[in-house]
Amino acid sequence: MKLRGIGVGSMMYGLGYGFARPDFSTTDIELAPDGTVTIWNGASELGQGLQTLLCQLVAEELGIPYEDTFIITADTGRTPDAGPVSASRSTYVQGNSALKACRDLKKPMAELAGELLKTDPDQLIFKKGLVQDQNEPSRSISFTNLAGGMHQRGRRVRGSGYHSITTGDVDKETSQGDAYATYAWASQLAEVEVDTETGQVTVLRLASATDAGKAINPKMVEGQIEGGAVQGLGFALMEDMKIEQGEFKNAKLSTYLIPTAADVPMVEPLIVEVYDPTGPYGAKGVAEPATIPTAPTIFNAIANALGQRVRFTPATPEKMLKLLGKLEEKEEQITIEDMPYPEP
Amino acid sequence: MTILNETLQEEELKIQTPSISRKDEYESVGKSVLRKDSVPKVTGKAIYTGDLHMPGMLFGKVLLSTQAHALIKSIDVSAAAAVPGVKAVLTSRDIPGENAFGIAIPDQQVLAETKVRYIGEPVAIVAAEDIFAAEQAISQIQVEYEPLPAVFSPFDALKPGAPAVHAKGNILYHTKVRKGNIERGFDEAAIIVENIYRTSGQDHAPIEPEAGFAWIDAEGVLNVFSGTQYAFRDRRQIAIALNLPMNRVRVANMTMGGGFGRKDDVTAEILVALLAWKTGRPVRLVYSRHEAMMSQTHRHPTYTRVRTGANKEGKLTAMEGVIYGDTGAYASLGLFVIKKMALHLGGPYYYPNYKSDSFSVYTNNPIFGAFRGFGVLQAAVSHEGQIDELAEKLGMDPIEFRLRNCLRPGLSFSTGQLMTNACGIATTLERLQDYLVENGLSIELHPEVSA
Amino acid sequence: MDENNLIKMELTVNGEAVSMIVKGGRRLLDFLRDDLHLTGTKEGCGEGECGSCTVHLDGQSVLACLTPMERAIGCSVLTIEGVGSPTNLHPVQAALLDEGGVQCGMCTPGMVMSALDLLERNPDPTIEEIIEGISGNLCRCTGYKKIIYGIQQAAQELQAASPAGTVKESVE
Numbered sequence: 017m018k019l020r021g022i023g024v025g026s027m028m029y030g031l032g033y034g035f036a037r038p039d040f041s042t043t044d045i046e047l048a049p050d051g052t053v054t055i056w057n058g059a060s061e062l063g064q065g066l067q068t069l070l071c072q073l074v075a076e077e078l079g080i081p082y083e084d085t086f087i088i089t090a091d092t093g094r095t096p097d098a099g100p101v102s103a104s105r106s107t108y109v110q111g112n113s114a115l116k117a118c119r120d121l122k123k124p125m126a127e128l129a130g131e132l133l134k135t136d137p138d139q140l141i142f143k144k145g146l147v148q149d150q151n152e153p154s155r156s157i158s159f160t161n162l163a164g165g166m167h168q169r170g171r172r173v174r175g176s177g178y179h180s181i182t183t184g185d186v187d188k189e190t191s192q193g194d195a196y197a198t199y200a201w202a203s204q205l206a207e208v209e210v211d212t213e214t215g216q217v218t219v220l221r222l223a224s225a226t227d228a229g230k231a232i233n234p235k236m237v238e239g240q241i242e243g244g245a246v247q248g249l250g251f252a253l254m255e256d257m258k259i260e261q262g263e264f265k266n267a268k269l270s271t272y273l274i275p276t277a278a279d280v281p282m283v284e285p286l287i288v289e290v291y292d293p294t295g296p297y298g299a300k301g302v303a304e305p306a307t308i309p310t311a312p313t314i315f316n317a318i319a320n321a322l323g324q325r326v327r328f329t330p331a332t333p334e335k336m337l338k339l340l341g342k343l344e345e346k347e348e349q350i351t352i353e354d355m356p357y358p359e360p
Numbered sequence: 361m362t363i364l365n366e367t368l369q370e371e372e373l374k375i376q377t378p379s380i381s382r383k384d385e386y387e388s389v390g391k392s393v394l395r396k397d398s399v400p401k402v403t404g405k406a407i408y409t410g411d412l413h414m415p416g417m418l419f420g421k422v423l424l425s426t427q428a429h430a431l432i433k434s435i436d437v438s439a440a441a442a443v444p445g446v447k448a449v450l451t452s453r454d455i456p457g458e459n460a461f462g463i464a465i466p467d468q469q470v471l472a473e474t475k476v477r478y479i480g481e482p483v484a485i486v487a488a489e490d491i492f493a494a495e496q497a498i499s500q501i502q503v504e505y506e507p508l509p510a511v512f513s514p515f516d517a518l519k520p521g522a523p524a525v526h527a528k529g530n531i532l533y534h535t536k537v538r539k540g541n542i543e544r545g546f547d548e549a550a551i552i553v554e555n556i557y558r559t560s561g562q563d564h565a566p567i568e569p570e571a572g573f574a575w576i577d578a579e580g581v582l583n584v585f586s587g588t589q590y591a592f593r594d595r596r597q598i599a600i601a602l603n604l605p606m607n608r609v610r611v612a613n614m615t616m617g618g619g620f621g622r623k624d625d626v627t628a629e630i631l632v633a634l635l636a637w638k639t640g641r642p643v644r645l646v647y648s649r650h651e652a653m654m655s656q657t658h659r660h661p662t663y664t665r666v667r668t669g670a671n672k673e674g675k676l677t678a679m680e681g682v683i684y685g686d687t688g689a690y691a692s693l694g695l696f697v698i699k700k701m702a703l704h705l706g707g708p709y710y711y712p713n714y715k716s717d718s719f720s721v722y723t724n725n726p727i728f729g730a731f732r733g734f735g736v737l738q739a740a741v742s743h744e745g746q747i748d749e750l751a752e753k754l755g756m757d758p759i760e761f762r763l764r765n766c767l768r769p770g771l772s773f774s775t776g777q778l779m780t781n782a783c784g785i786a787t788t789l790e791r792l793q794d795y796l797v798e799n800g801l802s803i804e805l806h807p808e809v810s811a
Numbered sequence: 812m813d814e815n816n817l818i819k820m821e822l823t824v825n826g827e828a829v830s831m832i833v834k835g836g837r838r839l840l841d842f843l844r845d846d847l848h849l850t851g852t853k854e855g856c857g858e859g860e861c862g863s864c865t866v867h868l869d870g871q872s873v874l875a876c877l878t879p880m881e882r883a884i885g886c887s888v889l890t891i892e893g894v895g896s897p898t899n900l901h902p903v904q905a906a907l908l909d910e911g912g913v914q915c916g917m918c919t920p921g922m923v924m925s926a927l928d929l930l931e932r933n934p935d936p937t938i939e940e941i942i943e944g945i946s947g948n949l950c951r952c953t954g955y956k957k958i959i960y961g962i963q964q965a966a967q968e969l970q971a972a973s974p975a976g977t978v979k980e981s982v983e
């Protein structure tokens with residue numbers, strides 16, 4: 017018999033490290049005489065799109081074309097330390113440091129532009145390749161020409177931005193306190209079909225409403241959501257790390273199975289944008305929020321289909337048949353007696 | 361562009377344009393621009409660590425422990441060193457600096473010295489003229505182990521008299537979260553659900569297995585290239601192990617084939633640096649898939665007992681939980697993963713009363729560390745199971761029940777921290793409600809049978 | 812190195828004649844990566860599970876990690892380096908970029924080679940056929956959706972560019 021069900025699951029995730037762990041980033045930026053810029057940031061491109069994201073932020077902040085940015089990342093011989101790439105912090109922390117580097121560079125640029133345009137540097141905005149007086153639009157200079165002028169006059173053409181979200185620590189005994197700089201949010205919905213004869217669970221539909229704050233690059237955000245949810249699906253249903261007497265028994269891709277294209281639905285990313293005033297252009301990270309709720313979402317859909325709850329991972333066909341009472345459970349189960357709640 | 365001339369000022373001022381306001385739409389932000397790194401990747405031109413090559417390059421290989429917990433009585437490398445083409449066979453004795461590293465606390469050995477703590481722990485390394493000689497040398501290394509009693513679950517590790525994985529005991533960290541009055545919270549509950557949840561380990565399986573490449577440049581700087589999530593921490597740890605000033609070590613990240621948390625730890629970096637330092641030659645060390653899976657970190661397996669109460673109106677009144685996280689043989693980030701899990705065990709909901717304890721426990725299993733989700737993923741299996749079950753028992757729509765209880769600006773998290781306006785959980789749930797309508801779906805319609 | 816195990820590799824790689832005396836008894840993957848320095852072909856598992864080492868041997872998709880190098884003697888090998896260049900991308904490559912199907916990129920060369928093989932056999936594949944065509948290629952980053960759509964987009968472009976129906980008939 018094949019039964020279908022729909023379930024939902026939600027999550028929150030404290031962004032960054034918390035607990036007084038160093039949580040900072042530095043970005044350097046240099047203006048060339050032709051108006052192109054080079055960005056140095058010590059964070060790593062893992063495939064998540066950090067380089068692209070930082071370039072987009074810089075292009076926006078300086079009002080120049082994205083194509084005019086070039087970035088060098090994660091090299092202790094060249095880049096400033098930007099902290100690790102983890103905890104979904106890159107957009108938030110490294111992104112903010114890139115914006116600050118731009119603002120640092122814009123200061124001397126605005127000074128020169130103010131001199132040239134005979135206007136108040138504070139009234140200048142950088143947009144669409146121009147540096148322009150926002151009150152008197154006729155007073156403007158192209159970013160490119162201003163860049164040349166900066167070099168010709170020997171002005172400072174390098175900017176640096178440091179951003180830290182290092183928090184205080186929470187109380188040792190109660191963990192009360194401000195734990196994280198901000199939080200990320202997501203809710204997912206899955207539709208599954210469970211074959212009660214074979215125990216096979218097929219995910220027919222997986223939609224993820226993920227709060228990106230502001231999607232700096234929507235396609236990359238979608239990519240994070242789609243890939244993250246599929247990793248969560250693997251965790252929920254397939255990836256069975258068999259450890260016996262300390263030995264990882266199936267440490268090969270032929271025996272430790274991760275999802276193939278044939279195992280997954282077309283994940284539907286539903287980008288939600290709840291502006292975060294502390295993030296760059298309101299943005300925050302999405303990498304982990306995309307993965308976190310998937311397994312319980314699938315399990316809730318299974319519960320909706322079967323009326324029986326999965327409280328373990330992974331829900332492989334074999335373990336599903338045990339849950340359905342069609343296969344004998346031989347493993348010793350942990351019981352409530354094994355896990356007393358510690359005293360207050 | 362010829363802009364550098366004396367009449368620049370005139371030139372500079374020539375361009376006049378229409379007004380641009382601060383508020384108009386973004387130019388780059390919000391656009392799906394072409395990724396900076398994608399053209400090299402799609403044409404096969406991007407250079408990953410394992411693609412690096414230099415004249416005179418040696419091939420590195422690692423010998424991994426076959427024992428979960430054992431004393432090393434002796435290591436005989438003479439036969440390995442005699443294999444033609446072998447340039448170095450190194451053990452813990454050959455480490456110039458400290459034989460200790462670790463992402464949070466340095467409890468890990470670069471090469472096992474007197475004791476191994478998991479199957480897959482690096483014991484010796486080899487550099488040779490080709491990979492076949494390196495493989496042959498590895499097979500010739502004789503390690504004499506004296507097996508010790510071992511522990512393979514956090515429960516066994518916490519039993520009185522359990523074998524100690526580390527001298528300081530098997531509890532790495534105990535996190536306590538205490539908010540409100542848990543007894544009163546459960547007194548106010550009309551319904552309480554209590555369950556045990558068990559999550560398994562997970563391998564990150566980045567399609568690029570871990571690798572490192574090292575060489576010494578003309579200035580004597582030790583250069584290490586790898587796929588790493590934090591080059592600066594690697595540099596520090598390499599310098600300490602090799603007893604070098606930190607500014608004489610350079611670590612650079614190559615194009616990287618995924619990390620997902622695992623490459624936040626040192627992977628091949630110190631080992632390949634040692635080989636290059638000892639031989640004076642460039643060395644490339646690429647883990648096989650099997651070696652990577654055996655030696656590197658994974659997602660923490662966890663056991664959670666939790667009870668959650670709600671009143672008749674469907675408002676959560678209390679949550680109490682206890683978590684045992686298996687951090688394996690070394691700490692890696694196991695302290696923070698399991699700590700974060702305790703804070704997030706309730707999920708994105710408001711609980712006036714909240715109590716949780718988590719124990720991060722050493723065992724002789726492989727190392728468990730950072731992996732996308734970082735403890736919160738394991739917590740979600742529990743809290744979403746609990747919330748869904750409560751909604752079902754109260755006869756409420758699961759999304760409505762979540763909306764009724766989710767955090768909102770001004771409500772507090774388990775740590776008492778107040779949520780700001782950037783609290784987006786309700787918006788994501790409402791988006792799912794819209795999605796159901798858009799797709800003509802409803803959650804109550806099930807189960808539906810389609811034999 | 813065992814002097815007796817030297818062999819002569821004479822073959823065509825990416826349209827160019829290659830003749831080399833190298834150590835034999837290795838995998839085609841080693842020959843391509845270590846001897847020819849064509850490192851666009853990746854090794855993700857070494858046991859035929861991930862597809863990242865996919866190349867074409869006489870027009871057929873093969874896994875270079877399971878193919879003895881000697882099998883390629885006298886054959887024509889196509890690797891990712893022979894598919895398109897940064898300034899002249901193959902439509903499959905361009906479509907993968909356009910759709911956002913490239914993240915870490917480790918699976919990408921193998922995906923491109925599998926997609927080319929699929930489109931040669933079946934120029935107008937359904938989504939299911941595309942999924943089937945790349946189901947031997949693991950990707951840990953993207954969740955596959957954007958890769959699948961990228962291949963579909965490329966197929967449509969290639970179809971539009973080629974005279975209608977000509978290729979398809981020969982397959983069916």
Ligand code: FES
Pocket residue numbers: 853854855856857858859860861862863864865874875876877
């Ligand atoms: S490396 Fe050949 S299939 Fe994985």
Ligand code: FES
Pocket residue numbers: 063567617618912913914915916917918919949950951952953
């Ligand atoms: S893009 Fe990373 S494995 Fe496919």
